[in-house]
Amino acid sequence: MVTITKFIYGVTSLPGHMVQTLKQIPTGIEGLDGALNGGVPQGNVVLFTGSCGTGKTTVAMEYLIKGAKMGENGVFISVTEPTFKLLENMRRYEFFDEVLIDDNKIFLIDLLHIYRKMGLLDRERQITDIDALVLAFEDIVKALDIKRAVVDSITAVCNRLKEQSRIRDFIFNLVNIFTYNGATSIFISEISAGTSDYSVYGVEEAVADGIIVFDDLERRGDMMRTMQIIKMRGTQHSRAKYVMDLQSDGMVLAPLLKGGSD
Secondary structure, eight states: OOOOOOOOOOSSSSSSHHHHOOOOOOOOOOHHHTTTOOOOOTTTTEEEOOTTTTSHHHHHHHHHHHHHTHHHHHHHESSSSOOOHHHHHHHSSSSOOOOHHHTTTTEEEEHHHHHHHOSSSSSOHHHHHHHHHHHHHHHHHHHHSEEEEEEEEHHHHHHHTSSSSHHHHHOOOOOOHHHHHTOEEEEEEOOOOOSSSSSSSSSHHHOSSSEEEEEEETTTTTTEEEEEEEEETTTTOOOEEEEEEEEEEEEEEEEEOOOOOO
């Protein structure tokens, strides 16, 4: 568990190296990189959106694991479940390498501990609290030299902000922090099954550089997971819907054959 000891004030303008055309960062997941025409542009914030059980968290963790093996430090900020439960769920996958956590290549941070240190567990967050929370995220990225980040979920972080203006300011500031520091990030959005929206508050999908939808599809009595890239700024990409299988060694994609759902 990482202890946050200080907050670093964020800079709103982009540094010179970020003004140039951004290079694409391979996710390390073969099928996904193929659909993305090579990877995600550096500094992009990508929204993984879908209902419960569609595979968002598992794919996000594989993204961190593959990045750590390529020398990029990663952080998983868990909001919806304790990190020990996350570990238990991930250990059944062959791609998951716990040594990377022991060697401080991947950091698992339970946001409840940050909330507790900031006194935010039992009351609605005020605007000054939102600022401090944003700076806590920046402190994590800077202090740990983070190049890949996952927030699971952005929906849960915003849940008690209540006012749309607060939610908008928080998400805008958070996106700026990750982008400015060159961290290529995934925000996980929890939505209800069957909805046509990509996020709960609408702000997430508006400011995200990319949107990848995870869904379930019933065909001939079987439930299949699917994945589709809706947008990704900075790269050409497939917009096809893929069948997604979460195997022990990671995510596998296959084209979704057209046909009836009976």
